[in-house]
Amino acid sequence: MALRCFPIWVCPQTTLPSPLVGQDAKRRRFFVTWECSSSASVRAVTAIEGEAPYGRELKKTSDEMGLTQETKSVTFHRDLSMLPKPLTANSLYSSAGDDSKMRISFQGIPGAYSETAALKAYPNCETVPCEQFETAFQAVELWLVDKAVLPIENSVGGSIHRNYDLLLRHRLHIVQEVQLPVNHCLLGVPGVRKEDIKCVLSHPQALDQCMNSLNDLGIHRVSAKDTATAAQTVSSSGKRDIGAIASVRAANIYGLDILAENIQDDANNVTRFLILAREPVIPRTDRPYKTSIVFSLEEGPGVLFKALAVFALRSINLSKIESRPQRRRPLRVVDGSNNGSAKYFDYLFYIDFEASMAETSAQHALGHLQEFSSFIRILGCYPMDLVR
Numbered sequence: 001m002a003l004r005c006f007p008i009w010v011c012p013q014t015t016l017p018s019p020l021v022g023q024d025a026k027r028r029r030f031f032v033t034w035e036c037s038s039s040a041s042v043r044a045v046t047a048i049e050g051e052a053p054y055g056r057e058l059k060k061t062s063d064e065m066g067l068t069q070e071t072k073s074v075t076f077h078r079d080l081s082m083l084p085k086p087l088t089a090n091s092l093y094s095s096a097g098d099d100s101k102m103r104i105s106f107q108g109i110p111g112a113y114s115e116t117a118a119l120k121a122y123p124n125c126e127t128v129p130c131e132q133f134e135t136a137f138q139a140v141e142l143w144l145v146d147k148a149v150l151p152i153e154n155s156v157g158g159s160i161h162r163n164y165d166l167l168l169r170h171r172l173h174i175v176q177e178v179q180l181p182v183n184h185c186l187l188g189v190p191g192v193r194k195e196d197i198k199c200v201l202s203h204p205q206a207l208d209q210c211m212n213s214l215n216d217l218g219i220h221r222v223s224a225k226d227t228a229t230a231a232q233t234v235s236s237s238g239k240r241d242i243g244a245i246a247s248v249r250a251a252n253i254y255g256l257d258i259l260a261e262n263i264q265d266d267a268n269n270v271t272r273f274l275i276l277a278r279e280p281v282i283p284r285t286d287r288p289y290k291t292s293i294v295f296s297l298e299e300g301p302g303v304l305f306k307a308l309a310v311f312a313l314r315s316i317n318l319s320k321i322e323s324r325p326q327r328r329r330p331l332r333v334v335d336g337s338n339n340g341s342a343k344y345f346d347y348l349f350y351i352d353f354e355a356s357m358a359e360t361s362a363q364h365a366l367g368h369l370q371e372f373s374s375f376i377r378i379l380g381c382y383p384m385d386l387v388r
């Protein structure tokens, strides 16, 4: 058979490889159904890998598709089972609040706190592990998942700065916050005692949150990508002198013994996670809402004071302020005769305030802030999570 070129319509695969790594997120697998009318009419499904965004065409040759000499004609079908079904009157009611079809990406492997946060928000969701935070964001952008979960700050360790930068780099919206009490455990392979542990693996934030306990035990610390990966590493090493700091859930998943519970320095150790989606939620006023914004300020004395005053003047409570350098914009400040120097410390300010964008006071505050800011973006307006 002569080499022929076929256009293929790219559809998402129903199951994802896990964990989803950066390259896999770009390299999509898709299905194509074809019929050949030789002696008998045969219908086959072929899975082919390629790199083309969903909804676009990708060219494949007959060889690449594994078509044989006998193949007389080929008909491509879009796999209709993958298209969304029209809603029925019944499904409108039965699917309200049903999160079993929800797919949420998180950084880490099963048993990480980020996964627990996703399950707290959507108990029946399918969690999709990702190697990097960046991949968790891309998975939402590429429609591979519905939402992503991201740790943003901890009551002991403070802000997770890199994740603030990601919020700005990507165009996702914060649709929910989840406050998760984090009770760290010291885990070891079955049968070991706490005294046997000489070295402990965990996420750097988790190690920080347990600093005093680890100092008391005189244990050496080693960083891991996330707490669950630390547990998995200890489990597969089988070593009796290495422990992990992770959750009870991670202990169960990776078959480790819990040698000590609640070893964090502060009994009230809470991590705040954000849930991100492609579409924002419509702000309401029927319950307490929080709004997250990022902005930069014009040059001048007292501008930060003025920026904060727009909220104070309207009795709007600020729950968080964070500043991050504007990496892409070292500013050159010049006078009338073009003399000046580069200004490397130009900052972006991230603020969370306790009001909904549906309230006029919040709208006026942002209108006022615009008067002296060079850039403002609303990252999301979402219901507040009051820790239970």
Ligand SMILES: O=C(O)C(=O)C[C@]1(C(=O)O)C=C[C@@H](O)C=C1
Binding pocket: 108, 111, 112, 113, 114, 115, 151, 154, 160, 182, 203, 205, 206, 225, 226, 227, 228, 271
């Ligand atoms: O390693 C994990 O399990 C995570 O989900 C990450 C993470 C973090 O980045 O802060 C989340 C919660 C805990 O504070 C410790 C670690």
